Amino acid sequence: MAITTRPQVYQGSNIPSPIPTVLQVPPALRDSEDVLQVNFGPNHPSTHGVLRLVVDLSGERVVGLRAVIGYLHTGFEKNMEQKSWWKAITYPERIDYVSFQNNELVFVLAIEKLLGIEVPPKATWMRTLLCELNRLHSHLIFLGTSALELGAISMFWYCFRERDQILDLSELVTGMRMHTRYFQAGGLAEDVPPGFAAECRKFVDWMPKAIDEYEAILSRNEIWLERTRGIGLLSAEDAIALGQSGPVLRASGVEWDLRRARPYLAYPALDFDVPVYPNGDVYDRYRVRIDEMRQSVRIVEQCLEGMPEGPWTADDRKVVLPPRHELHTSMESLIHHFKIVTEGYRVPEGEVYVTVESPRGELGCYVVSDGGPKPWRVKFRAPSFVALEATATCMTNALVADLIAIVGSLDSVMGEVDR
Amino acid sequence: MTFEGVPGLVERRDAYGETTLVVDPARLLEACTYLRNEEGFNFLSDITPTDYLGWGEQGIAGYYGTTSGRDLDALGAQGLARSPEPKPARFAVNYHLLALGPSASVVRVQVWVDDGQSVESVVSVWPTADWHEREAYDLMGIRFDGHPNLSRIIMEDDWEGHPLRKDYPLGGEPVRFSGAE
Numbered sequence: 285m286a287i288t289t290r291p292q293v294y295q296g297s298n299i300p301s302p303i304p305t306v307l308q309v310p311p312a313l314r315d316s317e318d319v320l321q322v323n324f325g326p327n328h329p330s331t332h333g334v335l336r337l338v339v340d341l342s343g344e345r346v347v348g349l350r351a352v353i354g355y356l357h358t359g360f361e362k363n364m365e366q367k368s369w370w371k372a373i374t375y376p377e378r379i380d381y382v383s384f385q386n387n388e389l390v391f392v393l394a395i396e397k398l399l400g401i402e403v404p405p406k407a408t409w410m411r412t413l414l415c416e417l418n419r420l421h422s423h424l425i426f427l428g429t430s431a432l433e434l435g436a437i438s439m440f441w442y443c444f445r446e447r448d449q450i451l452d453l454s455e456l457v458t459g460m461r462m463h464t465r466y467f468q469a470g471g472l473a474e475d476v477p478p479g480f481a482a483e484c485r486k487f488v489d490w491m492p493k494a495i496d497e498y499e500a501i502l503s504r505n506e507i508w509l510e511r512t513r514g515i516g517l518l519s520a521e522d523a524i525a526l527g528q529s530g531p532v533l534r535a536s537g538v539e540w541d542l543r544r545a546r547p548y549l550a551y552p553a554l555d556f557d558v559p560v561y562p563n564g565d566v567y568d569r570y571r572v573r574i575d576e577m578r579q580s581v582r583i584v585e586q587c588l589e590g591m592p593e594g595p596w597t598a599d600d601r602k603v604v605l606p607p608r609h610e611l612h613t614s615m616e617s618l619i620h621h622f623k624i625v626t627e628g629y630r631v632p633e634g635e636v637y638v639t640v641e642s643p644r645g646e647l648g649c650y651v652v653s654d655g656g657p658k659p660w661r662v663k664f665r666a667p668s669f670v671a672l673e674a675t676a677t678c679m680t681n682a683l684v685a686d687l688i689a690i691v692g693s694l695d696s697v698m699g700e701v702d703r
Numbered sequence: 704m705t706f707e708g709v710p711g712l713v714e715r716r717d718a719y720g721e722t723t724l725v726v727d728p729a730r731l732l733e734a735c736t737y738l739r740n741e742e743g744f745n746f747l748s749d750i751t752p753t754d755y756l757g758w759g760e761q762g763i764a765g766y767y768g769t770t771s772g773r774d775l776d777a778l779g780a781q782g783l784a785r786s787p788e789p790k791p792a793r794f795a796v797n798y799h800l801l802a803l804g805p806s807a808s809v810v811r812v813q814v815w816v817d818d819g820q821s822v823e824s825v826v827s828v829w830p831t832a833d834w835h836e837r838e839a840y841d842l843m844g845i846r847f848d849g850h851p852n853l854s855r856i857i858m859e860d861d862w863e864g865h866p867l868r869k870d871y872p873l874g875g876e877p878v879r880f881s882g883a884e
Binding site: 299302303304305362366524527546635654665669672703 | 718719720721723745746747748749751753754758759785787788797799801803807809811826829830831833834838851852855856857858859866867871873
C-alpha cells in the first residue's frame, strides 16, 4: 500500500494562508467595492444537514469563503459519558445517520479492544457484510442528492429505489431500517434470520445492473461532465496535509484504504480492488464512489458465500446477555441479565483509538475507560468534519455555480460534523 | 520504531497494541515536526483533549481497601473494582498520527496540561489541525498558542463555558430570550 501516482493537479499548494480553512479576500480586491458577501444557509446546499457558508463574490467568482458549522451540535460525546457502555452503542449510529452501521462498528470495536473479547467468525463476517451494504447505502445517497443538486432529478429516484432495497434487508436482519443497534460487544444482537441469504442474493444479482443504469445516465452525460470535470481541484499533497481520507483522498490519486492498510473484520480474506483516480476533481470523486459501489457488491457476494456457521456472539456472560430462554430456568442467567441491563458491564481501564474505513473516510473512535461501567471519554474522528476543512482549498478560483457541486462532492453529513 | 530521538519525550507507554508518547508541552511543536519529517507521520488523524477532573474519585466498591482506608458503605454497584492509575495533570491532549505510506503505522502523542496552561499549535505542521484545535478550545477550553484563528467552532461565539469539561453542568442550561436582561 503506497502512494502510486502523484498527479500534478496544480503547481504548489492551494491551501490558503495563514488560516488553512478560510479563503480570504485579497487586500487589493477588498478595497475595490466590487466584492459582494453572500450568506449561504444555514442550510446545507446538498440538504445533508445544516451548513452555513459565508462567500465573497467578485462577479461570478468566489474570492473568499468561510464555513460556519455547529448548527446540529447535540452533544453526543457528552451524553455517552453518562450512559453505560452497552447503552451508549445507540449513540454513534445517530452521529452519521447515513453510514450508521460503520459508526456503530467503530465504537463496538473500541469496546472489544479494551475488553479483549474474541468475536466468533460468523459475527465478523456478518458485520463485514452489513458494513458494505451500508457503504452502498451511503454512496447511493451521495449519488442521488449530488446529481439532484445539479439538476438530474431522475438519479434521485433511481438511487433511492436501491437504497430502499438495502433498508429492507436491514429491516429483515435487525428489525430496524436505520439505526439498527445490531452490533454489540461480543458479536451480534441476534442471529442472522433464515431467508436472509436468499434475499441478499437477489439484491447482489440486481445491483450491478442498477449501477450500469446510473453510469448510463451520468458517466458520459455532457451536462454532468461539464458541471463536474476540472472543478474543485485538490492535489494529493494538499489532500494529505488537510487530513482528507476515503473517496476524496483516492480521487486525488492516493491509493489509501484502511481496509487494506490496517485491516480489520474479515477484509484480509476478501478480494476487492481499491479504485484510485488521479485528477482530484468532482468528477473523479464521483468515479471513485461508483467503482467502490461495484467493489462493495463483490464483497457482499463473497461474504454470502464465505459466511461461516457457528455462534453469532461470544459466550461471555459478564458482557453478553444470556439467551432469553435461559432466564426462565437458570437463576444465574437471570442475575447476569439483571446486572448487565441495570449496571452494565465493566470495561478495563485504558485508552484506545480504533479506526475503520467508513464510506466517508477514516472514522476513528477514541475511548477512555476508568474501569467502571461508563465511558470516561468518547471522541469520534469524523471524516465529514475533516472533509469540510478542504472547502476553502477546493473553492480557490471556483465559480459560484460550482459551489454546490464541490460541497456535495466532499460528501459531508452534518450530523457527523457537529456531533 | 523506537521513538528515542523524539524531542522532549517524557515517557513511552505501550498498551492494547498502541504506542503513546508522552511529550513535554514546551517541546510539542519540535516533537511533532520531528515525527512528521523524520518518522514519516505525514497525516494527523485527530486531536482529542480529555478532562481527568475527578478521575478515580468514585472509590472502590465493597471490602477492598482504599488509600483512605476501608469504605464498607460504598455500594458494590457504584464503585470501581480497583483504583485507576493517577494522572499527572487535569487535561491530556492526544494527537493521533498516521504514517500514510507503506508502514501504515500509528502513534499517539500526549501532552499533559493544567487548567489555564496553553499548548503550542501544530497548524504549521499539519494544516488539518486548524479545526481540531478550534474544537478542542471550544468544547474543552484548551488554548493553543500560535493558532491563526482560535475561535469557537461548534458552540456560538458568545457561549459561556466549555461543555465537555467534567465540571460543566449537565442540566439546567439557561434559556436565552431576545430582549431579556
